[in-house]
Amino acid sequence: MRRVTIKDVAKAAGVSLGTASRVINANTSVDPAIRRKVQDAIAALRYQPDAVAQSMRRRSTRTIGAIVRDITVPALASFVQAAQQALHDEGYALLIACSGDRRDHELELLRLLSQRRMDGVIMTTAAEDDAELAAVRAALPMPVVMLDRTPPGAFDALLLDHREGMRQAVEHLLRLGHRRIALITGATGVHPARARVQGFRDAHAAAGVAIDPTCLRTGSFTDQSGFLEASALLGRPDPPTAIVAGGIDMLSGVLRAIQARGFAVPRDISVIGSADTDLAMLASPPVTVVRWDYAELGRAGARLLIDRLSGGAALPPRQILFPTEFISRGSCAPPSRQHC
Amino acid sequence: MRRVTIKDVAKAAGVSLGTASRVINANTSVDPAIRRKVQDAIAALRYQPDAVAQSMRRRSTRTIGAIVRDITVPALASFVQAAQQALHDEGYALLIACSGDRRDHELELLRLLSQRRMDGVIMTTAAEDDAELAAVRAALPMPVVMLDRTPPGAFDALLLDHREGMRQAVEHLLRLGHRRIALITGATGVHPARARVQGFRDAHAAAGVAIDPTCLRTGSFTDQSGFLEASALLGRPDPPTAIVAGGIDMLSGVLRAIQARGFAVPRDISVIGSADTDLAMLASPPVTVVRWDYAELGRAGARLLIDRLSGGAALPPRQILFPTEFISRGSCAPPSRQHC
DNA sequence: TTGTACGCGTTATCAA
């Protein structure tokens, strides 16, 4: 029970293999009668071209590799799904891999994607300035689109304007009267954390308010880190009166910490999250957030890659900056007296 | 700037192509000194075998295709991620595709995975008894593992015991005194919906309570469907006193509907969800749920496929039934008088 | 133990 190949089609249609290939790829002209015969044979035999052999010959797998931190984070999943759909429409498939934000995993995945001859890669990175990562990334023989990262080198990139988003968020809190605002975000080795810290500083500077450096917590973008940092902050004799969760999936950790300490939102503490989630919308009170559209990023990423793959190999790198949106909800209020 | 092939390695090491291949695949014995030379050449040239050519020659892509409904549903994402990790450990990659629960998309994806010569497929299906889907599925030349589906035919399958889970949930509500309990779930063309309806009936039968057929809503497994069905139920003159959301991502829709109607949980209405989510845990009050471990299913699915791919092609189909767990939280209470 | 040569299924080139 062999698979049917183009040879079988040719034989069944009584033509040469080359002719069969020609009608399949429909590029050059072929006698209508013959074309018909070949098409009939294809239908009769239920012939499907072998994508592996095509990849071999065409030197293109029509497959894109994606490296994300954690696909169980809904925002990242919606990015991946949107990218997959857009790529699918162009005949590309998506190979997915999760790095868990670990550089060793990321290195291995990079090798994997290169070995499997992906036509392109769309990825984040755990550390923009890591020398080995940068070297491997730069040596990749296919176009790369960076997701919310700006490593050294010329890469296409999808960037979010976290700086402005954070500035707005902190400005909002300062206007409410907060003077001890904490920011919990990821390691500053990557754009989103750096940008948020900048925005945090921007807003304070504009208001002429000094930052308590111990209120600036940069660890990792995990839920758990959100929990630990928030717990530590709230356990102090002088807890902040507001916390901004500066990471996609950190809000739930922060809220758990608040709940565990018995603080009430927004009476005892104001909270702002990053990225809009079921949690932020349905918590009581609903949580004020800086949101953005990750699905749009996914589509744009697909676009960027497809452009490169269809003739645009030599285009200068394009970095697209996507705006964030500030959504005010019930989780922020003026600080209560006893915490001032 | 050509890619370096095994030929280059052979030349650099001063051996034949066959010998180079032998040391790479380390199957037969080769002179230690020569092996050394080849390995040095590999390192010097940074040679990486071409996975496409290997697939061609070995007739195996070491790639598994996954078809899920919607990867932005965190439970499904954690399934996919766990499967991907387990497969990765065995040298397999995962190609991901989302069907949106639409049969035409599913058909197309099935063709895609077959054309791309996946070594195996792990999938759900929008409709178990659809003739065309069943035919294409059965004609697939690679092993298939069904995720929470039992289509006709001999397939490996990962099945959840939704029936028992639902029975426990409804039993709980009946014990609290509820007599008008609504179940909102997906179309009964698939195992999870059918099993839940059975469990729903089981519990009622055991308690000798009649079911109001209009309280049994089987539509689709979407958040939106949860919202619409719940809205309709709550808008009646005789609304149910309890609603069970019988679908992974339906709870948020149900809660939104409840909130929109101004009902309070659990005073005006009791709620039980399916699958444990941030939402269920952090809502106020936290929502009672039937939960299970989707990551475990992902790992088991990988195991099933790998077993088949390593010699177990002729094994009888294995269907694994995974238990659910009933987690009682604050969203259920005895029905209040005015609704009785 | 090593080298040679074939074939995996395609596409593309070159004559006819």
Place this chain on the structure above:
DNA sequence: TTGATAACGCGTACAA
């Protein structure tokens, strides 16, 4: 317009 043929990069049977 068509047919024969050479790659693509690799693994392996067979011969040496």
